[in-house]
Amino acid sequence: MLDVDQSSTLASEGERQAPSPERPPHTQGHDVVTTTQTTANAAHTAGDATLDRISWIKLSSVTLPLATPVSDAKVLTGRQKPMTEVAFLFVELATEAGHEGVGFSYSKRAGGPGQFAHAKELAPDLIGEDPSDIGRLWTKLCWAGASVGRSGLATQAIAAFDIALWDLKAKRAGLPLAKLLGAHRDSVRCYNTSGGFLHSPTEEVLENATASLASGIGGLKIKVGHPDGKQDLRRLTSVREHIGDDVPLMVDANQQWDRPTAQRMGRALEEFGLVWIEEPLDAYDAQGHAALAASLDTPVATGEMLASVAEHWELIRAGAADIIQPDAPRIGGITQFLKLAALADLHHLQLAPHYAMEIHLHLAAAYPSEPWVEHFDWLEPLFNERMHISDGRMHVPSRPGLGITLSEQARAWTRAECEVGKRA
Template identity: 65%
Template structure:
């Protein structure tokens, strides 16, 4: 008899940041400073006693909606064979079809999808990257958390130096301020401080097409690894145009919440770096679907946030990727990723290689128990 999903535990977790951070969306008045990350955790138990853990997340809004949506539809997974991940994914999407196939709907399902992949790799006694078919045992890693706009240049320099001393290989800072000259001054100062260390910048969607072209032209001199989200995230044509115009690569895709939205970039002739986010695109199952298409199109990969998941997915990508380092989720996991020599190393533990802490339990605001304990 095949195994079957017996029980699901859903947890709504609110993780406060030690210090609120601001990107360009805050300085342009479109959003408030980010003070917490809200997560949806799913723990799976099967009839044969196998377990898996996965998560999704939201920033500023959407966390309660993710929890509520998955609690409403997750019953359809009970009794299904946990090996049939794609089939389960489709059944969940059909169960919630009235709210669509992107946004909160996919982000809610993502947590369960990730948990099933974690379970499958744990049952095989393999790290997830090895189960998928790894191309490498480590990935280039860059830090973002020290480069937000509420911090002055000297503070960013100090944090960048600390990141490099911790073994991280590259630094990303935020741009997109109302005064574009301030952006250029900050980039020049960090480039001078870092020397040959790779540097990326992220405008968080705050330029229009005219300003983006001017800024990309000004930034060419700094030999950046990439310029991220210079335009609205859904402006596939604009991002494609920039990617074909400038030598500095254009990075985009972190905000997109379906394979179709990501494919709009490729269909528009995009030649940049794609940044799919597994919890946002709907989980590992749709992430892998898009990654295959992106690799076929010859695009580089740099998944957004959630390094605990994306380390494995990046390690399985054909060409050399980047992984984004954020320490924000560290209180939720017993283990820490190994970082040295500018790279993050795939753990040799089965599955994702991470287990939940008591701190995660303490931060849980609500749980839902589905199926038979």
């Protein structure tokens, strides 16, 4: 294994070496970029407390095909096309002492190749670094790409590294990530979204609802936002009659209403006893969300589309949400999520993280007040493990770290790869 000084001599900036013979590049018929690239000593001078260093990083661009094209209100209003796939950026890293971690970020419809490209630029900056210094490393990667900003694609690429580092830290401690963070509970209320999209006819939504509840899921979220609001109300009436009054029910308009429509629909939806109305307005309309939240009995939830803690702070400061819905891969990873969670708790907000239940289960379990976590079965083919759900709750696994490992199917869906450094 090369020490840091040796690697600095052998691989200067921009140099590329052939992959080591014991680790041939993964092909699967795709164009694969595999590099062994290392960097000079980090600016940080390690002291006696530095017991380990990052020696190897592997990036994978994985495209998950969806069995059925997915449509929400953005498709019905012509803003987007149906979603047919989800692009993932996976980061696997290892240290000189043999510890490993895995993390991921994702993009829907566009942006996946961009995340991979930016991550490929950043990865060499972590070689030789102490994996425990997660906060400092997040800042280092952020400044490495400062010219492209502190939100959006840039920090979503950083998120995959950050999540992998947290996974590694928890694995090294022998603890599930929730326990490392300090869990308030060992299970979290969960609701299903994937059965209530607008491309599904009402009869199919009802069948999906029955199946979800039978599987142990505790609540259901139904998409709304038809150009004709009466169609939403008819659909929701059928769902409520089908599941009964006691099952928690949410709706999601995916930013498709203007302020007057949101006000009218919000009043009409009061009779359904909803847990929340999600994204009734444009994600950045903090004032509109605040006015709506103040006028309705039904809680307003939003935040999933925001891409930084600073953007969420605008919502919080305006009183724009009763329930905040951050997405760790979108806002820069677990390090940033924890900052936002502290702000949300300080302002007595409820928490319902968006998507990526494999990550958010742990983060929700560590939130002081009772949260919700969103169940999506879309990602299941990517991992060898499954989340345990019963009695309306998703249970924190006993496995160390996030408790996930990449499946052979994920490897088969890989479109590009890049390796940096050398595995011990």
